[in-house]
Amino acid sequence: MILLIDAGNTRIKIGWLDIATGRREDAALALRHVDVAELALRTKQLAFTPIAAIGVNVAGASVARDLAETLQRLHSLEIRWVHSGRMAGGITNAYEVPEQLGADRWVSMMGLARHTDEAAMLATFGTATTLDTLGPKDNEQGTRLFHGGLILPGPALMRSSLAAGTANLPEGNGEAVAFPIHTHQAIATGIAAAQAGALLRQWREGLERFGVPPMVYSAGGGWDMIEDEAQRLLTKARKDLGLAAEPIRWLPNPVLDGLASLAPELL
Template sequence: MMLLLDSGNSRLKVALVCQDAAGVWQYAAEPVALTHDAVETELPTWVAERLAERLAEPSPAGLAAHVATQATASLALTGSLQGAIGVNVAGPQAAERIARALLPCGIGSIDWQIPGDATLGLRNGYRVPTQLGSDRWMGLVGIWTSVDVQTAPASGQQPRQLVNFGTATTVDTISPDGVFVGGLIVPGWNLMRDALAQRTAQLPTAAGSVLDFPADTHDAITSGSAAAQAGAVLRQWMIARARFGAPPALYITGGASDAVIAEIAQLLALTGVLVPLHRVAHPVLDGLRAVLRQRANHAIGA
């Protein structure tokens, strides 16, 4: 079993995966999102509980408590974890905290991924490839390779766009021939509203509705933030459609997706083209799964 980590600016997303008979790394449990403040207490417990469930050991709660409080986990647990691979955009302190939290689970080091020129046939068009956020890159690898996305695939001629409504909002485009051609970084849904509340004298932290013609302060801020988020998506979608001559397939992810997805759908409907919005739960973790698979294939010479 391997541990996958997606350390974003707000939350750490974690998954345990194991290889099936076909060599595909499958989720062994539903991935979880933890705040960074909770990593030291909750991460080792979560890992131990999931491992214990998988190994069908008795008293998972007891084992979890053992791992959380002791310097070393039971041999059966630690022995079943082969390692940890991840991406981190939350800074070195977050990485250290995660590494410390995983020591009792038998993880001595984490294989943090950095974007390169190409991964699994997807080419990185960033001017300095390593400057691209590793979560953005791994998310793109995820929608480029994921089995789950094959259920809602882009045709070979279609560009693909991954929109991540996280702490920041990113809107990234893959050309039909497999090049990440660039993308937007926009203040995220909550950052936008927080910035207005913190940097103006009169504006509150808004709790309004998204309306066409907002007529009070809360609705005006909420609608304005949703419009800015959706406007960024629509801009990239229209530009990519013009550039590649085909409507991009849109993949939506991130903690704040629910707040804005209806606004995007409404704006896209105004374009007169039917554009399905594909929700993807864990594109970054999916990308990491694909990287693991590639490594295994290389190891056996496939």
């Protein structure tokens, strides 16, 4: 079994792959950085001994070091860290400097490619929100292009930055509504509208570029804060354009899916 690691800025997600059968974890483990020691307890509960570990890390050197030390101590394993590049897993990276792209975003495009051959967008609501577009599989070689994408503060970061940067605003919670009538509602609605509005903007860019609407997939721990608003705005936009309804589809772990698809060529 191979451990799959996605170290994000808030949490580390860990799954596994049986390379012989393609079998994957039922549910990924999510740990905060400070709880990395819990990995010892959790991997001891696994019904197998991992023989390799591959991962991406956008959370800085100390998180990588903690993970590396923990897996070395527990299983004598070295983590094979994946970095962004110009091409991998049948996808070409349009970033001017490919190595600058977050490795989690890059590998998530390979995860997304497992779910559709159509032009698609992955909206990930983590610490940051990223809205990334993958072109269709439409040439003879079957290669695809990562067209680029947006970065904005994630829902929780928007909320905490409002509370930290103002004298009077709390950490706003609540439902998004058309016309907010108290502060919590005003903040929750503002954040949901900003996140869903950015998603919709990028979906329209995709529609113009491809001539067909990109499929939209979502991921990340902050999705539940904006799901209703995002689904509602996209449904309305599609209806206004005379397009059939097509909801945003949730992907629990596109980064781990991408690592799983890269594993055979990495190991």
